[in-house]
Amino acid sequence: MLLIRCPYCGLRPEVEFSYGGEAHISRPEDPNALNDEEWGDFLFMRANQKGAFRERWVHTHGCRRWFNVLRDTSSHEIHATYEVGAPKPDVPGAAKPVRKPRARKSAKP
Amino acid sequence: MADITTDAKALRVSPLEVIGHRMVATSSPRVTINEIPFETQIGLRGDASKAAFNRAVKSALGVAPPKEACTAVEAGDRRILWLGPDEWLAVAPDDTGADLLGKLEGPVAKAGGAAIDLTANRTVIVVSGPDARGVLEKGCLHDLHPRAFPTGRVVGTLLAKSQIFLEKTGDKPETFRLYVRASFARHLAEWLIDAAAEFAA
Amino acid sequence: MTGSMRLAQGGRIDRSKPLRFTFNGKSYTGYQGDTLASALIANGVHLIARSMKYHRPRGIMAAGSDDPNCMVQLAKGARTEPNLKATQIALYDGLEATSVNVFPSLDFDIGAVNGLLAPFMTAGFYYKTFMPSQAFWNKVAEPVIRRAAGFGKAPDAPDPDVYDHCHVHCDVMVVGGGPAGLAAAKAAAATGARVMLADEQSEFGGCLLSLDRTIGGKPCAEWVAETVAELDAAEEVRLLPRTTVTGLYDQNYMVAVEQRIADLTRSSPANPRMRVWHIRARQVVLAAGSHERPLVFADNDRPGTMLAGAALTYLNRYGALPARHALLVTNNDWAYETALTLAANDVQVTVADTRRDVAGDLTDKLTAAGIALKTNRTVTGVTGGKHVTRVTLKAMNDTRDGVTGEAEEIDVNGLIVSGGYSPAVHLHCHVGGKLAFDDERACFVPATARDGLRCVGGTAGHFTIAEAIADGLSAGRAAAVDAGLKSGRAPKALAVEGDIASGAGAIEPMWLMPADKAPNRSKAKFFVDYQNDTGAADIALAAREGFDSVEHMKRYTLTGFGTDQGKLGNINGLAILAQLTGRTISETGTTTFRPPYTPVTFGALAGRDVGDMMDPVRVTSIHDWHVSAGAEFEDVGQWKRPWYFPKAGETMHQAVARECRAARTGVGVLDASTLGKIEVTGKDAGEFLDRVYTNMMSSLKVGFVRYGLMLGEDGMVSDDGTASRIADNRYLITTTTGGAASVFQRLEDYLQTEWPDLDVYLTSVTEQWATVTVSGPKARFLLERLTELPLDPDSFAFMTFQDAQVAGLPARIYRISFTGELSFEVAVAWHHGKALWEAVMEAGHDLGVTPYGTETMHVLRAEKGFIIVGQETDGTLTPDDLGMNWIVSKKKADFVGKRSLIRPDTVREDRKQLVGLLPDDAGFVVPEGAQLVDDPVTLKDVPHFEPPGLDGAPIYRAGKGSPVPMLGHVTSSYWSDALGRSFALGLVKRGRTRHGETIHAPLGDRTVAMKIVDPVFYDAEGSRRDG
Structure with a gap:
């Protein structure tokens, strides 16, 4: 069982949290401006990355805050956790960004 | 909260009233388990960086909400538990309910926050004694050793698969308050009775 | 072998406490401190079990959890347990054990005919023979094979024992209480660290309980006793004997199983039989020791064959003599200690060493003890069906891959073997640690470092006590420092005397001992994995048929499966595979070590999560009334809700029809407290609700209620409920009973991550309010008796709410209807729920007020065509699919799920x-x-x-x-x-x-x-x- 560092409460056991999938996929500000393919991409397409991955967790049974986690999906190592809206921490040892930002004009930074 | 008449007060049934005698029967010098029913509980939401919000809370409770995560502050018979970066639980004796809510509701709302009566939402179970930690360790994943969990610490967590706020209120003997939702209270109390059997007299 | 093999004195058993036990129905006596295995050996009993495939007679080879053979069925009835190792069962008075895998008896076993068929039953035999026909396999072959090949019998009644779990944290966790572990715990404890020490045996000391050493000038047993007493007295040290750490996981999380009751004492919540410890340690010291390997030669499985270290343990620790005439076959120096100790106990010993040269000081010692030494020898045969009687030796040829010269027969009643030691690296590997083969010590040792994990002593391949103690002292201190403790003074070094030095040449690997015929041509079996009856010939077959990767070989031959997980056989197996495929052992590699280290009883894993404690049972404040009214209950999520209230003699059908009739023609009452309730406050509350419901909520007037539908972003209906506007900046919304938690979490998600600019707070108030629904043509008439509030349609319109006193209780009354009848939902504080319900029942007595449950609620709403989310819907239905377009706003530019309603698939x-x-x-x-x-x-x-x-x-x-x-x-x-x-x-x-x-x-x-x-x-x- 993992320990996850809630940015608000500190290290806590995994059972207190729920998983929220890939991070940094913002709801488009004007969904009506998207064509069907772009909207389908927002709804269903995820990176499912091996290695360092930015994902969302929520401290369900603790402070109920959503936050982001930079976790290695093959080793489970958690490199960093950070608040929603905080700058993305770098992947340790990685020269390039984790993944190319997807070409979606409406996505928030 | 409307004023509660004396008659209405007499008609209250706490979530653990029916098994209170079994909690007492399990208790021993090594660990006691008690329900403290009907304590006034008020959910506070707001921005702790705003002076108006802090003032509103302090004037009603005698103390401002704690800024430090996972801590509680006390002022006489009142306490405020940190639950999240913009969420606290104010706790006060049974009799203070309507009065306290009246004092908080308006000023807190005016300061952009919210004060909501949660008195019936959860009940409080106190687990105390030299083996209190031993009972809780059977289900609680937190490190409850005094070095890691000092008096005044509060965490939202799971115990017996039930969400609780766990507050440490004393060291000698070690005393913990468990704030549990009313519908889960009986399950949690049954679990505590079972876990405490090892330490029964 | 007959007669007592118990030494007159010595050992750690308590001769003043005899214990009676039976094995296969025959009575024996042992002593407090014995294991079942040591007591049987002391009684001259070596034939314990039959092997899985060939039903070969098998005895006791080891003295701990590594033994592959000596499995027994323990106790009877519901408390019976199959496949326990006699080496791990602490003897108790009244113990009853029987052999597994025998029919009709251990001595005469019909299945042994498989042994005669052995030439046909190589690896893959069953699959090759029976799999071509699926039907034949299903109906005939598999059941028959299972009966013949299965081990013990599972109990056929529920486990009556109680097990529990405990979650603890510490600075330093020491796994293994032998010399290295004790030293580590001692050094760590000296810093004031919170230390835990677990050992699978009932006594700490590990191999020191079986060896003759002095540590720091004291006999080692004395040093063990002093160290344990010192640790026991330390405030922050927790000692866990009889506790096996079965798995090490990420972030130094460990699961350990403590055997608390080892006899027939009845367990209870106050005294559980086993406890599963969940341990989170800042630092871990692995001091799990090592496992001795057998040697692979013809018929190396005869009862009476035993590992050298185990023989020493039975002698020194239990005072039980494994043999009177023994042959020791070894490829290393360390086994000589056993030969010398046997000889000192008047056992006639011969040593056959596979090596050509043996160190001078050892040969001197043998000579002094009167032990004959034969070098460059291999074993070419072992006779004795149920107990070894004779061993045949031959000299090896110059290339050491064949035999030469005359056979030499030695009559013995004990064959002691040693093929060297393998570090117990399992836990190191559980967390992904890698291994490297150490040629000098002929074993795999941990090769990768991991933060917070230290391997010491035998686990690191340091096989002498001196090394183990030094390792432990330094690792224990370093671990405590890394855990954040102040180091203080360094622990005093401890001198150790009596070790057999372990330098170059101490061991010379001999993986497959040369024989008269190669294993695949020989009638004899060269066992590698005893439990699975895998021999060297099977490994050769696997290699020939292309299963030459070690993982494939394992699955093809079963090497390393079973209750011992190949603790004895694995390394020999892969070394032989390496030899056969012309690779080095490093190139061949090991299979993956996975938890659990030793088998764990299911009951222990379940702990107290059994019966009513399996999952929270959520109840309303009116629950006890429902119970006393004889309600049948339905599980809705974790809630118990009354399903229907049968009267005496009524069927469910009759009860539900009666309840429906009451609600349609008179008045019915429902406990609706379980609905999820959320307070939505803040100046943007209306705007927020507009975004998450399909319809408009910001236009709702204070005092009014509106039904609402929530969608996922995919446009599918996810929940429904009502929104009531309490004040300008305050709404109370309800969710489905089962959806309460997920809706709350999803709404918080939108607020915190998508729309943090909105000024809205959400507070779950599900248990603040108890709700009683009064429904039916006479509902108004009934409620008017309890409140002064006017309830007529003009004063109290449909889809509004008003605050009032009901039965003297502060209440809020909502006029909403899920039945189609005139309905009032009365909400009071949770702790007033029962008082309200009882007042309603009393006030409506003459009106025939009828409590109804969820079944009637379902019937009534279905008659009206009202959906239940989760029953009519399954996450694939849009509002239009449900005929509910009337609730989807056409005015709002956006709401959650709106864009999806015009996707090609949804239209x-x-x-x-x-x-x-x-x-x-x-x-x-x-x-x-x-x-x-x-x-x-x-x-x-x-x-x-x-x-x-x-x-x-x-x-x-x-x-x-x-x-x-x-x-x-x-x-x-x-x-x-x-x-x-x-x-x-x-x-x-x-x-x-x-x-x-x-x-x-x-x-x-x-x-x-x-x-x-x-x-x-x-x-x-x-x-x-x-x-």
Whole structure:
């Protein structure tokens, strides 16, 4: 069982949290401006990355805050956790960004 | 909260009233388990960086909400538990309910926050004694050793698969308050009775 | 062997406490401190079990959890346990054990005929022979093979024992209480660290309990006792004897199983039989020791064959003599200690060493002890069906791959073997640690470092006590420092005397001992994995057939499976595979070590999560009233909700019909407290609700209530409920009972991550309010008796709420209806729920007020065509599919899920749509879930699957017809008292265009025709809601 560092409460056991999938996929500000393919991409397409991955967790049974986690999906190592809206921490040892930002004009930074 | 008449007060049934005698029967010098029913509980939401919000809370409770995560502050018979970066639980004796809510509701709302009566939402179970930690360790994943969990610490967590706020209120003997939702209270109390059997007299 | 093999004195057993036990029905006596294995050896009993495949007689080879053979069935009845190792069972008075895998008896076993068939039963035999025909395998081969090959019997009654769990944290966790572990714990504890020390044995000390050493000038047993006493007295040290750490996981999380009751004492919550410890340590010191390896030679499994270290343990620790005439076969120096100790106990010993040269000081010692030494020897045969009687030795040739010279026969009653030691690296590997083969010590040692984990002593390949103690002292201190403790003074070094030095040449690997014939040509068996009856010939076969990767070889030959997980055999197996495939041992590698280290009883894993404690049972404040009224309950999520309230002699059907009648013609009462409730406050509360509901909530006036639907972003209905505007900046919304937690979490998600600019706070208040629904034509009449508030339609409009005193309690009354009848939902503080309910029951007594449960609630709402999210919906239905476009705002530019409502897939014309269904047979209630088709066929005509066969797989049967198109299914189906007939709701492709048509539900034995109709069956004009 993992320990996850809630940015608000500190290290806590995994059972207190729920998983929220890939991070940094913002709801488009004007969904009506998207064509069907772009909207389908927002709804269903995820990176499912091996290695360092930015994902969302929520401290369900603790402070109920959503936050982001930079976790290695093959080793489970958690490199960093950070608040929603905080700058993305770098992947340790990685020269390039984790993944190319997807070409979606409406996505928030 | 409307004023509660004396008659209405007499008609209250706490979530653990029916098994209170079994909690007492399990208790021993090594660990006691008690329900403290009907304590006034008020959910506070707001921005702790705003002076108006802090003032509103302090004037009603005698103390401002704690800024430090996972801590509680006390002022006489009142306490405020940190639950999240913009969420606290104010706790006060049974009799203070309507009065306290009246004092908080308006000023807190005016300061952009919210004060909501949660008195019936959860009940409080106190687990105390030299083996209190031993009972809780059977289900609680937190490190409850005094070095890691000092008096005044509060965490939202799971115990017996039930969400609780766990507050440490004393060291000698070690005393913990468990704030549990009313519908889960009986399950949690049954679990505590079972876990405490090892330490029964 | 007969007669007592117990030494007159010595050992750690308590001769003043004799214990009686039976093995296979025969009575024996042992002593406190014995294991079942040591007590049997002391009684001259070596034949313990039969092997799995060939049913070969097997004895005791080891002295701990590494023994592959000596499995027994312990105790009787519900508390019986199969496949326990005699080496791990602490003896108790009254113990009863029997052999496993024998029929009819251990001595005469019919299955042993398999041994004669052995030449045909190589690796892969079963699959190659029986798999070509699936049916023959399912029905005949597998059951027969299972009976012949299975081990012990599972109990056929529930486990009466109690097990529990404990979650603890520490600075330094020391795994293994031998010399290295004790030293580590001592050094760590000296810093004031919170230390835990676990050992699988009942006594700490590990190999020191079996060895003759001095540590720091004291006999080692004395040093152990002092160290344990010192640790025991330390405030922050927790000692866990009889505790096996079965797994090490990420972030130094460990699971350990403590055996607390090791006899027939009845367990209870106050005294559980086993405790599973969940340990989170800042630092871990692995001091798990090592396992001795056997040697692979012809018929190396005869009872009476034993590892050298185990022989020493039985002698020194238990005072039990493993043999009177012994041959020791070894490839290393360390085993000489056993030969010398046996000789000192008047055992006649011969040593056969595979090496050509043996160190001078050892040969001197043997000579002094009168022990004959033969070097460059291999074993070419062992005779003795049920106990070893004679061993044949030959010299090896110059290339050391064959034999030469005359056979030499030695009569013995004990064959002691040693092939060297393998570090117990399991936990290191559980967390991904890698290994490297150390040629000098001929073993795999940990090769990668991991933060917070240190391997010491035997686990690091340091096989002398001096090394282990030094390792432990430095690692324990370093671990404590890394855990954040101040180091203080360094622990004093401890001098150790009596070790057999372990330098270059101490061991010379001999993986497969040369024989007269190669294993695959020989009648004899060269066992590698005893438990699975895998021999060197099987490994050769695997290599020949292409299974030359170590993981493939394992699965092809079963090497390393079973209750011992190959602790003895694995390394020999892969070394032989390496030899056969011309690779080095490093190139060949090991298989993956996975938890658990030793088998764990299911009951221990379950702990107290059994019976009512398995999952929280949530109850309302009115629950006890329901129980005393004789309600039957239904599980809704974790809630117990009254399902129906049968009167004496009533069936469920009769009770539900009566309850429905009461609500439609009189007055019914429902406990509706379980609905999720959320307070939404802040100046943007209305705007927020507009974004998450399909309809408009910001336009709701204070004091009014509106029904609302929530969608996922995919446009599918996810929840429904009501929103009540309490004040300008304050709403109370309700969710479904089961959806409360997920809706709350999802709304927080939107607020915190998508719209943090909105000024809104959410507070869950589900248990702040108890809710009693009073429904039926007489509802107003009843409530008027309890409140002064005017309840007539002009004063109290539909879809509004008002605060009032009800039965003297502060309450909020909502006029909403889920039944179609005049309804009031009365909400009071949770702790007033019971008082309110009782007041309603009393006030309505003369009106025939009738409590009703969820079943009646379901019938009444279905008659009105109201959906239940999760029953009519399954995450694939849009509001339009449900005929609920009326609740989807056309004005709002956006709300969650709106964009998806115009995706090509959601506007398809052939989507399934909600319809009403009336069976032609008005007396028949079609089962919910029934599939709907246009062709009236029965299942017999359609290809289908039959119930599972022996292997659990369904059997496919070809039918006459081809599969028919599935058009939908029945979602709700009931008997309606109001309609006087059965009716149903269902989903049907293009259903709304098909009203009046007939559709069919094939039910296996019959097919039911149903007419498709509008889903509102009762009071379509809504004339009843005002009473």
